[in-house]
Amino acid sequence: MELYEAMTHTPSCRYFTDEAVPKAVLHRVFDHARFASSGGNRQGWRFLVVTDPELRRAVADLHRKQWDPYFLHALEGTVGFQGDGSGAKMEHGTAYAEKRLRRTDDFAQVLHEVPVLVVAYVELATLAVTDQHLDRLSVVGGGSLYTMVQNVMLGCTAEGLGTALTTLLAAEQPDVDALFDVPDGFALGALLAIGWPVPGKQYTKLTRKPVEEVVFMNAWGQGLTT
Numbered sequence: 001m002e003l004y005e006a007m008t009h010t011p012s013c014r015y016f017t018d019e020a021v022p023k024a025v026l027h028r029v030f031d032h033a034r035f036a037s038s039g040g041n042r043q044g045w046r047f048l049v050v051t052d053p054e055l056r057r058a059v060a061d062l063h064r065k066q067w068d069p070y071f072l073h074a075l076e077g078t079v080g081f082q083g084d085g086s087g088a089k090m091e092h093g094t095a096y097a098e099k100r101l102r103r104t105d106d107f108a109q110v111l112h113e114v115p116v117l118v119v120a121y122v123e124l125a126t127l128a129v130t131d132q133h134l135d136r137l138s139v140v141g142g143g144s145l146y147t148m149v150q151n152v153m154l155g156c157t158a159e160g161l162g163t164a165l166t167t168l169l170a171a172e173q174p175d176v177d178a179l180f181d182v183p184d185g186f187a188l189g190a191l192l193a194i195g196w197p198v199p200g201k202q203y204t205k206l207t208r209k210p211v212e213e214v215v216f217m218n219a220w221g222q223g224l225t226t
């Protein structure tokens, strides 16, 4: 698959078959994804590939502890899905946003059945968090994890696999650490579900803002146009 095609065809997959993913395929994906950039080339990322059914169940249960209350709040006001950055609500209305939300709930309720759950960690000592002293939320630290996470997602697309990224599990890190004996000094940054997509159940066209709205040239608000 050509790179630009992978970049424009990597949706959040919500419906997976129960067919196992061969270890060799996963290895190939990670073997390419590992060339991602990280601050100082420290490569502090660590990925736990979870295929054992009982462990997947435990991870999915922890994820649902965060998802279920979020879902109820979101249903009341479609919180988060208004401002998820995709422009979905603005372009397609509330019904569309609610449909997305319900698809995400379908996914969360059967997360334990997804053949591969990958928990992404990063070693805190490897991070140079250059915005940590500013009077706002810090965003830089994750930069040395999510480059590889995105590469994994693109690699999966190239293999015909679907992926769904969630960060809700981060709030349950102590319990996830205990489950896998994770040593101190690591932060849980993402959960990535990986499997074969159910044909016909995926979005075929992604909804994203145009370049002019999100990329500026020489002055803030001055969109990059051709």
Ligand SMILES: Cc1cc2nc3c(=O)[nH]c(=O)nc-3n(C[C@H](O)[C@H](O)[C@H](O)COP(=O)(O)O)c2cc1C
Residues within 6 Å of the ligand: 010, 011, 012, 013, 084, 086, 104, 107, 164, 165, 166, 167, 168, 203, 206, 207
């Ligand atoms: C940082 C981050 C957190 C996300 N958290 C969740 C999540 O908790 N649950 C989920 O199902 N999807 C999550 N997503 C996926 C987005 O909701 C999804 O990419 C977005 O709605 C656009 O959908 P699409 O990629 O299918 O077009 C997350 C994505 C990112 C980058």
